[in-house]
Amino acid sequence: MTDHTGPTDELIADVFARGCTSRAALEDVAGKWGLLALLALGEGAYRFNALRRRVSGVSEKMLSQTLQALERDGIVHREVVTAIPPRVEYTLTPLGIQVAAKVRDLVELLESAVPEIAAARAAYSKGD
Amino acid sequence: MTDHTGPTDELIADVFARGCTSRAALEDVAGKWGLLALLALGEGAYRFNALRRRVSGVSEKMLSQTLQALERDGIVHREVVTAIPPRVEYTLTPLGIQVAAKVRDLVELLESAVPEIAAARAAYSKGD
Structure with missing residues (x-):
């Protein structure tokens, strides 16, 4: 606080x-889509469709809503690049870079804990 | 990874x-309920109803589902304390303590960024 x-x-x-x-x-x-979108944008700029492929499983509508909310909070920056054809690119703002770093810490911990989590799940389903 | x-x-x-x-x-x-429940349990053990009051706005059903999923993942520990009347207490497992610390880092960043986020929201709604 x-x-x-x-x-x-x-x-x-x-x-x-x-x-x-x-x-x-x-x-x-x-929410998984916000976290995964931030994590992906931590890798660099993405166009909408490329980001949608990276965050596999997200619908066009959910990703669009997620990005809009993060843009409104000043975490994601949306830029229309004037080119032929014009394209829209998403990047992290300075605040977004900080938030994405914290998300990455959390995700790396969960990734490294996979064996432990899998064991807990197996024990739970056996009713231990 | x-x-x-x-x-x-x-x-x-x-x-x-x-x-x-x-x-x-x-x-x-x-998801906000998982994150807020972890954050609350980072403060210490909670009985179900006290946790529900701490995580204000959560329904009994949502909190119950959230805790069950976290228990299954080995992040939250549920213990029936033999007393009269018996009570159920929730605590973090060693893995849960690590996860909650990462969640706390993320939340503290967002709390400290409130002025920046509020300014971004105001600018967004004005169409800047």
């Missing part, structure tokens, strides 16, 4: 508070 | 791969 001063009074951001902007942003970042 | 050896051959965990256990675990951890 960090103190920050709003236009009229001092506020403390609290992700547990339903009205807090940090919770709204967490909802945009969270 | 981390190499790990499975029972029969060598596998590389890849969160982008639809069949990978790390992606399945990411889906359980991701």
